[in-house]
Amino acid sequence: MATFPSYATPLTDTVGETFDPAVLRTEMERGVPKERIENSQVLATVSMTVLFTTKADANAFVNWYFDTIGRIGWFDFTHPRTGQTLQARFIGGQIGTLKAESGPVGRHTCPLSIEYLR
Secondary structure, three states, X not given: OXXXXXXXXXXXXXXXXXXXXXXXXXXXXXXXXXXXXXXXXXXXXXXXXXXXXXXXXXXXXXHHHHHHOOOOOOEEEEOOOOOOEEEEEEHHHOOXXXXXXXXXXXXXXXXXXEEXXX
């Protein structure tokens, strides 16, 4: 299995996580709505911006995205908060806009969102 590149460094202050609780809620004619769990696992989303310190790293990431995982493939990813290795993929096979940063020449950032089963 492919591994998320180590040179794509998540910027800590941009990391966020959400999940679909997979709870079915039924409104009652009177009283408190009833709820039940729909699925044993939920789909969690991690959104972040990654930093590439060189142009070569940014180019290598684009090549990894297209050639190694084929845009929709699963890959091993180390969760920035827990340190746990997860199998993840890009949501809808999409990454954000890769853009050059001001400051040192060659620095690029790219926002992206991945999903995994929790």
